[in-house]
Amino acid sequence: MNKIDFNSRIKDGDACAFETFFKLTHLRVLSYSKLFISDSNQADDLVQDCYLKLWEKRHTIKASQSVESLLFVMLRHRCLNYLRDKKFYYSDSDINSIKEIDLQHLFELDFTGVENKSIEEELVDAIRLEIENLPEKRKLVFIKSKIDGMKNREIADELGISLKAVEKHLHQAKEQIQKSLLAKYPMLVMLIAMILR
Numbered sequence: 001m002n003k004i005d006f007n008s009r010i011k012d013g014d015a016c017a018f019e020t021f022f023k024l025t026h027l028r029v030l031s032y033s034k035l036f037i038s039d040s041n042q043a044d045d046l047v048q049d050c051y052l053k054l055w056e057k058r059h060t061i062k063a064s065q066s067v068e069s070l071l072f073v074m075l076r077h078r079c080l081n082y083l084r085d086k087k088f089y090y091s092d093s094d095i096n097s098i099k100e101i102d103l104q105h106l107f108e109l110d111f112t113g114v115e116n117k118s119i120e121e122e123l124v125d126a127i128r129l130e131i132e133n134l135p136e137k138r139k140l141v142f143i144k145s146k147i148d149g150m151k152n153r154e155i156a157d158e159l160g161i162s163l164k165a166v167e168k169h170l171h172q173a174k175e176q177i178q179k180s181l182l183a184k185y186p187m188l189v190m191l192i193a194m195i196l197r
Helices: 003-011 015-036 040-056 067-085 100-107 119-132 136-147 152-159 163-184 186-195
Strands: none
Touching: 003 015, 015 040, 015 067, 015 119, 015 136, 040 067, 119 136, 119 163, 136 152, 136 163, 152 163
16 A cells, blocks of 8 residues: 555545554654653653544645654654653753754754655664664664663673673764764754664
């Protein structure tokens, strides 16, 4: 089923098309949410809210609009609102804090067109590629921490390495990924910082 079919069928209230769309996109959308929100349950709640809101607002979907891109935009806004409401501040060597005005800048990011990927999709793809380029052990530690949501102590026990080694691998992975992403997407410095927190 292509994007146009999804658009028209979901807009017309086709529950089967929406269920198929959910099954095809849920894992990727949830992974994207987890880039912002470290609490897996909260990330899942935000994703579910977005699917529900998409279904409720299906009548407003335009023929030229990608339902998937619309979902990513909704989720990004929901995640950033959640972080703002929780008074989230990022502290890293490169960034002292993310202020509300900076978050508003992220809201203004737009898409390049129907046929092209959204900036979120491009960034997620770029992150996946950078993760694949990590040295094997560093990649394994990073995936277990950031994708699987394991605690550092659990990773250390499972891999038979020290807690310090896990922390070192995570720090080096974040630095390597951030350096590469900032070279490709310099205007997304705050979003990249939030993703790699």
